[in-house]
Amino acid sequence: MDNFVDLYCERTAAGFWNEPVNALTNLAFIIAALIAWPAAWRRPERSAIELTVIALVAAIGVGSFLFHTLATPLSGAADVIPIWLFFFAYILLIFIRITGGKTFDIIGYMVAxxxxxxxxxYLVGLTSRDGAPLNGSLQYAPALIAMALASAIAAFRGHPVWRYFAGATAIFIMSLTFRSLDQASCVMTGGLGTHFLWHILNATVLGILLLGTVRAMPPTLQIHPQKK
Structure with missing residues (x-):
């Protein structure tokens, strides 16, 4: 394992347990999925896409664990792919709920x-030509923008899910901050870094988003403009 991937402060050499804290904190994603799953599974209007989205949160934890233990390019793909699958699956779930399952409306929203x-x-790529600013955290700019827009739209329409979206957005900003400071904080934290906080806070973000759809946006409920 000489050609290991070294991206984070905690890793100092090859070895399965060279990032123990970064590896073990991925349990937070499994916990987030386990909290949301029962509520989505028990109700009569069970939704396959909703259960898939919850399962993808658990997959994020597994993929990230593999990357922080194996530290290979292949495990790096196992880390990244579930994240972006969740991103698009969750957006698809939201569009299904707000359109009542109207196919052409869903396609239009997804294309946009x-x-x-x-x-x-593309814009992030332009700013990253000379390196990876913010420790590579700019790659998550689309997710942050999407969450902020969803919060604003839901709040404007008076839908209670806005509280979940807004809370998740605020925590996601903190999560990205800790991800960005990992290398810069290495000496200050005694070689631990802050990436493990990205795991814990990001799992909290995903857990809140899951509960938002399960509790505030069940399959039979759509978002309507607030009545005056």
């Missing part, structure tokens, strides 16, 4: 989202 995603990724 993809265009927006590509545009943000």
């Amino acid at each position: 989202t993809l265009f927006g995603f590509v545009a943000v990724v």
Whole structure:
């Protein structure tokens, strides 16, 4: 294992347990999924896409654990792929709920989202030509923008899910901050870094988003503008 991937402060050499804190804090994603799963599973209007989204949160924890233990390019893919699968699956779930499952409306929203995603990724790429600013955290700019917009739209329409979205957005900003400071804080934290806080806070973010859809946006409920 000579060609290991070394991206975070805690890793100092090759070895399965060279990032024990970064590895073990991925349990937070499993816990988030386990909290949301029973509520989604027990109700009569069980939703396959909703259960898939919850399962993807658990997959994020597994993939990240593999990356912080194996530290190989392949395990790096196992880390990243579930994250972006969750991103698009969760957005699809939201669009299904707000349109009442109308296919053409869902397609329109998803196409608009993809265009927006590509545009943000392109702009992030322009700022990252000379390296990886903020320790590579700019790659999550599309997720932050999408969460902020969802919070604003839900609040404008008077839907109670806005509290979940807004809370998740605020915590996600803190999460990204700790991810960005990992290398810069290495000496100050005695070689531990702050990436493990990204895991814990990000799992909290995903848990809040899951509970928001399960509790405030059940399959039979759509978002309507607030009545005056």
